[in-house]
Amino acid sequence: MKTLIKNVYALLPDGTTPLTNIMIDRDKIASIGEVPEDFRAAKVIDGKDKFAVPGFVNAHTHASMTLFRSYADDMNLMDWLNNMIWPAEAKMQEEDIYWGAMLAAVEMIEGGTTTFADMYGPYMEKVAEATADAGLRAVLSRGIIGVAPDGDAKIEENVSLYKDFHGAADGRITVMFGPHAPYTCPPDFLKKVAKTAQSLGAEVHIHMAETKAEIEQITKAYGKRPFRYVEETGLFDGKGTLAAHCVHLDEEDIAIIKKHGIRVAHNPGSNMKLASGVAPVPRLLKEGVCVALGTDGASSNNNLDMLEEINLAAMLHKVSTLDPLAVPARTALKMGTEYGAKAVGLTGVGKLEAGCKADITLFDMNSAAWYPRNDLASLLVYSAHADSASTVLVDGKVLMEDKELLTLDKERIFYEAQKCAERLTK
Amino acid sequence: MKTLIKNVYALLPDGTTPLTNIMIDRDKIASIGEVPEDFRAAKVIDGKDKFAVPGFVNAHTHASMTLFRSYADDMNLMDWLNNMIWPAEAKMQEEDIYWGAMLAAVEMIEGGTTTFADMYGPYMEKVAEATADAGLRAVLSRGIIGVAPDGDAKIEENVSLYKDFHGAADGRITVMFGPHAPYTCPPDFLKKVAKTAQSLGAEVHIHMAETKAEIEQITKAYGKRPFRYVEETGLFDGKGTLAAHCVHLDEEDIAIIKKHGIRVAHNPGSNMKLASGVAPVPRLLKEGVCVALGTDGASSNNNLDMLEEINLAAMLHKVSTLDPLAVPARTALKMGTEYGAKAVGLTGVGKLEAGCKADITLFDMNSAAWYPRNDLASLLVYSAHADSASTVLVDGKVLMEDKELLTLDKERIFYEAQKCAERLTK
Numbered sequence: 003m004k005t006l007i008k009n010v011y012a013l014l015p016d017g018t019t020p021l022t023n024i025m026i027d028r029d030k031i032a033s034i035g036e037v038p039e040d041f042r043a044a045k046v047i048d049g050k051d052k053f054a055v056p057g058f059v060n061a062h063t064h065a066s067m068t069l070f071r072s073y074a075d076d077m078n079l080m081d082w083l084n085n086m087i088w089p090a091e092a093k094m095q096e097e098d099i100y101w102g103a104m105l106a107a108v109e110m111i112e113g114g115t116t117t118f119a120d121m122y123g124p125y126m127e128k129v130a131e132a133t134a135d136a137g138l139r140a141v142l143s144r145g146i147i148g149v150a151p152d153g154d155a156k157i158e159e160n161v162s163l164y165k166d167f168h169g170a171a172d173g174r175i176t177v178m179f180g181p182h183a184p185y186t187c188p189p190d191f192l193k194k195v196a197k198t199a200q201s202l203g204a205e206v207h208i209h210m211a212e213t214k215a216e217i218e219q220i221t222k223a224y225g226k227r228p229f230r231y232v233e234e235t236g237l238f239d240g241k242g243t244l245a246a247h248c249v250h251l252d253e254e255d256i257a258i259i260k261k262h263g264i265r266v267a268h269n270p271g272s273n274m275k276l277a278s279g280v281a282p283v284p285r286l287l288k289e290g291v292c293v294a295l296g297t298d299g300a301s302s303n304n305n306l307d308m309l310e311e312i313n314l315a316a317m318l319h320k321v322s323t324l325d326p327l328a329v330p331a332r333t334a335l336k337m338g339t340e341y342g343a344k345a346v347g348l349t350g351v352g353k354l355e356a357g358c359k360a361d362i363t364l365f366d367m368n369s370a371a372w373y374p375r376n377d378l379a380s381l382l383v384y385s386a387h388a389d390s391a392s393t394v395l396v397d398g399k400v401l402m403e404d405k406e407l408l409t410l411d412k413e414r415i416f417y418e419a420q421k422c423a424e425r426l427t428k
Numbered sequence: 429m430k431t432l433i434k435n436v437y438a439l440l441p442d443g444t445t446p447l448t449n450i451m452i453d454r455d456k457i458a459s460i461g462e463v464p465e466d467f468r469a470a471k472v473i474d475g476k477d478k479f480a481v482p483g484f485v486n487a488h489t490h491a492s493m494t495l496f497r498s499y500a501d502d503m504n505l506m507d508w509l510n511n512m513i514w515p516a517e518a519k520m521q522e523e524d525i526y527w528g529a530m531l532a533a534v535e536m537i538e539g540g541t542t543t544f545a546d547m548y549g550p551y552m553e554k555v556a557e558a559t560a561d562a563g564l565r566a567v568l569s570r571g572i573i574g575v576a577p578d579g580d581a582k583i584e585e586n587v588s589l590y591k592d593f594h595g596a597a598d599g600r601i602t603v604m605f606g607p608h609a610p611y612t613c614p615p616d617f618l619k620k621v622a623k624t625a626q627s628l629g630a631e632v633h634i635h636m637a638e639t640k641a642e643i644e645q646i647t648k649a650y651g652k653r654p655f656r657y658v659e660e661t662g663l664f665d666g667k668g669t670l671a672a673h674c675v676h677l678d679e680e681d682i683a684i685i686k687k688h689g690i691r692v693a694h695n696p697g698s699n700m701k702l703a704s705g706v707a708p709v710p711r712l713l714k715e716g717v718c719v720a721l722g723t724d725g726a727s728s729n730n731n732l733d734m735l736e737e738i739n740l741a742a743m744l745h746k747v748s749t750l751d752p753l754a755v756p757a758r759t760a761l762k763m764g765t766e767y768g769a770k771a772v773g774l775t776g777v778g779k780l781e782a783g784c785k786a787d788i789t790l791f792d793m794n795s796a797a798w799y800p801r802n803d804l805a806s807l808l809v810y811s812a813h814a815d816s817a818s819t820v821l822v823d824g825k826v827l828m829e830d831k832e833l834l835t836l837d838k839e840r841i842f843y844e845a846q847k848c849a850e851r852l853t854k
Contacts, residue, residue, distance in 0.1 A: 325703055326702055369538070370534040370842070377499070387733070420799055
C-alpha cells in the first residue's frame, strides 16, 4: 500500500526543514520531494501546518513499570527500591506486565515514540504481545539478575524470548540479552550470559555506571571500575552492546566504550530525578560515541515522553558545562531519533530518507508554542510538548491519526492498568 | 455571581488532594468542602476526572518577547543580545508589544497560568491592555536601563504606568518599578529609581546575579558584588523587592536577601538554556527565603510553561545537589503558586482556600500521563504536561473552559503575532 504525506514540513537528516512531500511504499519511505507522476497513493495525509520528524526511539525503558508511576517519589534510591518497588514487583503477574506495557504504548504513541528498547521481566512475552497489538517497534530483553537464586532460569527465559520473538511482528520486534547491571551480576554469571548471547549472535542491553555508589561497590568488590569489570567477562565482545546511563565515567571507561563500539542510552530525566548525576554527554559526542536517549521506567522519570528527554538533553548539558552551545537542538533531536535507532541495533530506522522505514511522527503546529515560526527544530525541542504529536506511523502503518489512536482502546487500557496498579500497591 | 466546581480533586495548602467541591462567590473562593444548602450557583463546572490547583504565578517574564521565540537559539549570550535580540527590539512598535503579549496570554492561559510579573517596554500600556483583554492578573514594570541616554524618560514612563494602571482592571493589574539590572544601572541612577518608587510606595522588580560575568563586571567596577552594590543605593529599602534569577550568591548576598525580605524569582529553564548556572534554591528555601518560579522571556526559555518550570525546579536541584529529596513535588508546586503570589506582592492569591481569589486551574486527568492515580501532585509535577490544563478561572471568571478560550481569538492572535515577528526579524 502506498501513502502520501502531502505538503508537510519535514526534518531531513541534514537538519533542514523544507516544505515537501513524503512518499511511502508499504513499510518504507520511497522518496521525499516532488510527488512522482506515477505515484498512486491509497491514502493521503494532509500535512498542512504539520512538522514531520522521524519517530522517536526510546533507547532505554521498562514499559510495564508504568504501573508504578507516582507510587513512590521524592525518596532515596535504596528506600525506593527496597520498601516500595521490589515488594510491589514481587506481586506482578502476566496481566500486570501486559497492561503496564499497554499503558506505556498509549503514552508512547501519543507522544510520538515509535520504537522502544525494553528491559524487564518476568513474562516478557506479554510485552512482545503488547508491542504487536500496538503496532510499535521494540527491542526487548529479559532483565537478568545474577545474584537471585533463579539467575540461570532467567538466562533461559531470555533464550526463549530470543528464539520466539527475534524478528517477530513483521520484524518490528528484535531481542537482546539483558544482564541487569554490574552490581547484580557476578563475573561467572556475566560470562555465562556473554557466552549464551554470543552463541545466538544476540546483542546485549545493560545498565552501566549509573550511580556513584555503583562505582564504589564494584571497585571495592573487584578492585576495578564497572566498565573494566564487565569488559573482562567478555560481555562486550559480542555483536553489540547498548549501555544505559553511563553517568560516572573516567578516561579508561570512555576508552572501553570506544574500543567496543558500545552505544550509550542517556537518561537525563531519570538521572535528574533520582539524583544520579550528569553524564558527560558533550564529551562522548565529541569522541564519536553513539549517544541515544531513554526515559527509563515511569516509576523514576515519571513519564515516557521522549520529547521531554530531548529537551532535557539540550538543556541539562548547557547548564552543567556552562556552555550554551553544549548540545544544540538538532543534536538532541538526532539523539532521540537517528542515534537512538543505531543504539538499539536497528539499521534503516530513525531518519526521514528514501529507503528508511516509514516510522514518522507529525506534530501539529497549530498552537501558541509553535508561533512565531522562526525555526521549526528549535520550536520542537525548546517550546513544544509531546501533546503536539498528532499522527504517528510505524512501518508505514498509521497508529494515530489526528490524535485518534487506531490500534489501542485507551479507555479499556486505563481501566485495566488502574486495576492492576491498585492490586500491586495496596 | 456564584460558581460551583463540583466533585473535583483539589490541591489544598496542606498538600492533601481530597475529592471535594469549590464554592466561588464573585472573585473569591467562598468555601471548600460540602456544598452549603443555601449556595445557589449560577454556573456549575463538572469536576469529574479533574484536578484543581491554584492558578500558576509566573514571577518573571517578558511577555512581548514571545515574538522572538526560536529566532536565535544555541548561541552565546552576548552574541544573542548584540546581534539578534537588540537589533530586533529596536524596531518594536506599539502593535508588536500588544500582539506579543497577546500571544503570551494565549500560551499562559492554555498552560494554567493566571498571574504574570512582566518587565519590558516601551509601550507597557499595551501589555496592560492585553492583560485586561485576556482577563489575566499581572504585575507590570517598565524595564529601565540607566546606561541608555533616555534613562530618565524611562523612569517617567514607569511613573505613568504606575499612576495609570496600578489597581486597574478591577485590581487585577498592579505596577512595580523595573530597574533592569546592576550592570545596566549606575549607582546614581538606581538611587533615583529607588527614590521615585519609594515616593509612590511602589515595589521593585530587578534582575540580580544572573551570570558569573555580571558578578565579575560589578565587582570590577564597584569593588563589591551586585547585592551589596544595589543595597547601598537604597533600592532595597522600599516596600518590597522581587529579584529575578539570583543564580550566583555568596553568604553575604544571602544575608542581604534575608535582611530586606527580598523575594526571589527562580528561572530554571532560562538558566539552563542560557547556561547561566544553578541557583542555590534548596539553601534559600531552608533559610526561609520566598522562592518563586518564572519562565523568563520565550526568547530564552523558549516557552511560558509554568508546569515545566515547576518540574525543572524539582528535577534540577535533585541532580545538582545529588539529593533526591532536594525539592519535592509539593514544594515545587508551592513555588509556582503560593510563593509566587507572595513574591510578586499579592496577598490572598495562590492558594485554594476560603477568602482567596478564585484563580484556579483544572487539569483534565483523562490521559495516560495521569495513570495510575497513585499521587495526584506527583503526577502533575513529574508526569503531566501543560496541555492537561482544561479550565482556567481568574477572579472567579472563566477564561478557558474545556480547552476553549473564552476571552481570546487565537487564530487572529497567531496571525498578527506571526506578521509582527516577520517584520521585526526579517
